[in-house]
Amino acid sequence: MRIGIITFPGSNGDWDCYYALREIPGFEPVMIWHKEHDLHGVSALILPGGFAHGDYLRAGAIARFSPIMHEVTRFASEGRPVIGICNGFQILTEAHLLPGALIRNKNLLFRCSLVHVRVKSNRSPWLSSLREGEVLRLAIAHGQGNYFADQDTLNYLLENDMIALQYCGPNGEVTPEFNHNGSVMNIAGITNEAGNVLGLMPHPERSADRLLGSADGRRIFMSLAVALKEVLV
Numbered sequence: 001m002r003i004g005i006i007t008f009p010g011s012n013g014d015w016d017c018y019y020a021l022r023e024i025p026g027f028e029p030v031m032i033w034h035k036e037h038d039l040h041g042v043s044a045l046i047l048p049g050g051f052a053h054g055d056y057l058r059a060g061a062i063a064r065f066s067p068i069m070h071e072v073t074r075f076a077s078e079g080r081p082v083i084g085i086c087n088g089f090q091i092l093t094e095a096h097l098l099p100g101a102l103i104r105n106k107n108l109l110f111r112c113s114l115v116h117v118r119v120k121s122n123r124s125p126w127l128s129s130l131r132e133g134e135v136l137r138l139a140i141a142h143g144q145g146n147y148f149a150d151q152d153t154l155n156y157l158l159e160n161d162m163i164a165l166q167y168c169g170p171n172g173e174v175t176p177e178f179n180h181n182g183s184v185m186n187i188a189g190i191t192n193e194a195g196n197v198l199g200l201m202p203h204p205e206r207s208a209d210r211l212l213g214s215a216d217g218r219r220i221f222m223s224l225a226v227a228l229k230e231v232l233v
């Protein structure tokens with residue numbers, strides 16, 4: 001099964017995704033340049049992390065106009081799985097495929113560490129093998145990961161079970177102490193209303209091997225593998 005990884009000018013997580021996906025049984029990663037219009041028959045799409053166009057104007061603000069975004073939008077509207085990791089999440093919000101915005105971290109520091117996140121909703125195919133309430137340990141590395149949504153948007157997220165992941169402590173405590181960037185409600189990841197599009201600031205591909213300090217990220221890619229097989233049989 002082909003999984004597409006889109007490279008923008010300034011992506012730096014694309015090859016990390018490639019190596020993580022190669023370890024998932026049945027997955028064949030396919031690199032796609034942002035100027036292409038062909039998705040090469042992939043079953044799912046990854047918008048990886050990095051600094052597309054140097055984060056100029058705002059992270060993701062230029063990348064949302066890349067030619068491939070026409071195809072990403074169509075693919076997402078067909079209900080097919082799309083994940084935006086870190087800069088990919090920023091691009092998906094700028095493209096309005098996900099609500100809200102990612103602004104400068106509250107303390108203005110670039111945050112780079114292993115953190116805990118709690119699964120609040122597992123509705124997405126990317127999280128469907130995880131239990132709600134489960135705690136994962138994943139890497140973060142960002143300066144603009146402060147998720148902001150106004151009260152109406154927050155209500156919309158809550159009413160439709162679109163909050164996927166929240167920063168938490170090792171025992172799943174969702175408290176201000178473990179909010180690494182100032183995100184509303186400790187939000188680390190959200191889905192669209194249908195659940196097929198997931199955006200998250202942590203990097204599953206950089207936490208997909210015990211040598212990296214955690215293999216929990218691999219479970220996100222394995223969830224997708226299981227979900228896609230269920231669709232195919």
Ligand SMILES: NC(=O)CC[C@H](N)C(=O)O
Pocket residue numbers: 048049050051052055059085086087088141142143144145
């Ligand atoms: N690793 C990433 O994708 C994060 C970079 C991102 N553009 C930022 O907020 O700093």
